[in-house]
Amino acid sequence: MDEHPFHFSCNGSRIFAILHSPEQRAGGESGKGYIFCAPLGEEQVRTRRIFTTFARELARRGSWVLRFDYRGEGDSDGHFEDASLETRVEDVRAAISELRRRAGVERVGLLGLRLGGTLALLAGAERGEVEDLVLWAPIVDIYGYLYSALRANLAxxxxxxxxxxxxxxxxxxxxxxxxxxNVQGFLFTWALFEQARAIDLSQHAQQYRGRSLVIDLARSTRDVGGDGNRSEARCLYEWLAASGVSDLMSIQREFSWEETPTWNPRPERLFSQTLEWVDACRQPKKVEYGTPRPVSE
Amino acid sequence: MEHPVQFLSEAGHRLMGILHVPHGPGRPAGYGLVLLNIGLHYRVCHNRLFVKLARALSREGYHVLRFDTHGVGDSEGEIEAGSVLVHFDRVQRGLFVPDTRAALDHLSRELGLERFVLAGLCGGALTAIHTAAEDRRVQGVIFIAGPMTVTSPTEDREFHPWEAGQWLAGYRARLRNPRAWARLVSGKSDYGMMVRALAVKMHHRWCQMWTGSALGRPGAAPGGHFNTHYLDSFQRFVGRGGKVLFVFPELDKTAEEFEIYFDKPILTQTRAFEGKYEILRIERANHSFTLAESQERLRDGVLTWLRTA
Incomplete structure (x- = not known):
């Protein structure tokens, strides 16, 4: 494994990042790189290992991967309360430039989990250079998500x-x-809520011109797929599909971003479905998915 | 100032860490601090507690290393999927001691440091004391909210009377909330948890009334679930002159466990331990030090102890 930790600069602050180099250049796609966009606050802490494991999987298959911490999170500079949605999108943009500079890749994809998926979409929509978006359980109602997180303060x-x-x-x-x-030790400011309320994600989704994969991570097998499932993921998929090529998958969640009694650093179904899509994107001819494909076993 | 470091574990895994170097007005301390992650959480800890703590300590003149043990965070190695309790049981018995030794080796090699203080929260506290027992370079341990009981994977998870009390307090707080009543009536509440919490609490009360046992089990005495590996490591460490700062958040079950299993029956009863430890109890703090004021008290308490111990 060739993994290089480093800091890069964004508006005078240092952002911590890890660059995973591709393992197989021959036959692989060394010209392609992915940026991973982490979720918010404690969710980032709890899902760190899943990002690490999946980054290694992609690198093994020939892709570059850059993982980074937003300013105010992880090992990056700054305080959580000084960061906002705008600064996080700015951080994603800076990460794209850093990946291009370090790896020399021409093609960039963004992968995000939860709010990280939303941020990936916001950054991808404004930069035509993003070729693929992989969104794991993205947050669509950002304000509702932040409001709901306040429940932790009540606890x-x-x-x-x-x-x-x-x-x-x-x-x-x-x-x-x-x-x-204070939400689980992270200080949520008004800027976060104000910006969340101002974002119309449907507009951003319809501006995006690349390919996208939206994965709905259902709580139980009962919630997987199905016509009656009006999940946030399906909603986002419909917006994306209206203007570009988008696929929707619905699979049962194998890990949790909440406190959990189970440790699962390698959610197999999520990984295999995502890798299948990523591999299909490498083919010159587009593989038709189009309709939701529930995977319940 | 801080920068990433990588070093090999004894098993050959490349471990990832962040080294904070002294950069403030404080005079370099001449020894290094290593912060040990909670069980399977990575090096930043809950709510970036360790990032904030390490940055404050480096401003005061300390070299501080935070790192991921094997299979955790950004380090190599695998910890297979499974029950967190099973893995935590292994942590309690010293799973990450070899990785911690490798971290000390790295600091000795790269910075020439030969004396260390280990600090850990929860499972990290146990890793700290187990490592300290066998590595003479360790002079001090900051034991933050470490459990005193063993979580055996072969037994069902015990519902601690303290936890039951917390659940019941939560239900009481919501009695005047119409939404909570709506959840109750519509079947969305966790009835099983309510009944269980009530049963455990009543049983605990009954035991206290009739047997005088604070443990909630008639006739039980320290020893049943008590982590004797911990006691052994503590004795060995202080026996060779090591110093320990115990830090317990008031609103955490580890504080009660500490008092029942260790402080009252063992620590204060043993003359050989006198002067070898200090106890810092932090009011209104929970296990993950959610409130900013509790984080500040932790930081100040650690700094004071480092300067004076």
């Missing part, structure tokens, strides 16, 4: 004060007045 209040002293709406109001909300 902390219950633990610390034995009562709930401020509801989610009251926390949000305080946040609007400049008092960040």
């Amino acid at each position: 902390t209040q219950t633990l610390v004060y034995r009562e709930i002293r401020a509801t989610r709406d009251e926390l949000l109001e305080r946040c609007r007045r400049g008092e960040p909300v």
Whole structure:
């Protein structure tokens, strides 16, 4: 494994990154690189190993992979509360430039999990150079996602004060007045909520011109695929498919970004379905997926 | 200032870490600190606790290394899929001790450091004390919220009376919330957990009333679930002059375990341990030090102990 950790600069701050070099150049696609866009806060901490394992898998198959930490997260400079959705998209853009500079790749794909998928789409839509988007359980209702995350603050209040002293709406109001909300130790600022509310993801999705794969990670087999499934992933897929080539898959979740009693650094179904799609994208002729393909076993 | 480092473990895995070098007004301490990750979490720890702590310590003149043990975070090696409890049981018995030794070797080789303080949270605290017991380069251990009991993979997970109390407190806090009642009536609440929490708490009360045992099991005494590997390592380490700072967050079950299994029956009863340890209890702190004020108290407590111990 050839993996090189380093820092690169973005607006005067240092961003921590790891570059995975392709293992097989012969017959592989050394001209192609992927940037991995991590989820937010504690979800990033809990899913770190899955990104590491999948990056190694892609490198083994001949791709370059750059993983990085947004400013204010992981080992990068800055504080979480100073970062916003805009700074994160800016970080993705900087990572694309860094990958091109270091690996000399012409073709770039973005892979994102949860909010990282959303950020990948935002960055991909504004830069025509992004060829592929792989979105694992992307967040479509960003504001709703952030609002829902405030529940963790209620749990902390219950633990610390034995009562709930401020509801989610009251926390949000305080946040609007400049008092960040503590969510599992990460301070959410008003800028995060304000920017989330202003984003119309359908517009961004329809601006994107490359290929995309949206994977819905269902909680249980009962939720996998099915006509009645109006998941966020399906919604996003429909927007993307309206203007480009998009595929939707629905598979059962094999790992969790929440606290979990199970350790799974290699979710096999998610990996194999994604790799199959990535391999199909290498072929000169487009493989027709088009319709959702539930994989439930 | 910080930069990434890579070094080989004893098993030949390349381990990834971040080395923080002293850069503030503080005078270089002459010894290094190593922060050990919680079980299977990677080197930044919950809410980047270790990133913030390491940056504060390096400003005060300390070399600090945070690294991923094998199979975790960005390091090589595999920890196979399975129950977290099974893996945690292995961590409690010293799974990551060889990796920690390799980290000390790396710091000795690259920086010429020969004395170290190990700090770890939860499973990392146990890795720290086990390594300290067998590596004479370790002079101090910062033992943060480490469990005192063994989580045996062969037994069902024990529902701790402390946890049951927390669940019940949560239910009580939601009594006036109409949404909580709606969830209850519509069958969305976790009835099983409610009944279990109530049963464990009542049983615990009953035991306390009739037997005087604080452990919640009639007749039980420290020893049943107590991690004797930990005791052995602690004795060996302080026996050769090592110093320990125990840090316990008030709102964490490890604080209660520490008091019941170790502090009252062993630590304060053993003259040989006198002067070898300090205890820092942090009010309104939980296991992952969610509140900023608890993170600050942890940082200040660690710095004070490093300066004085």
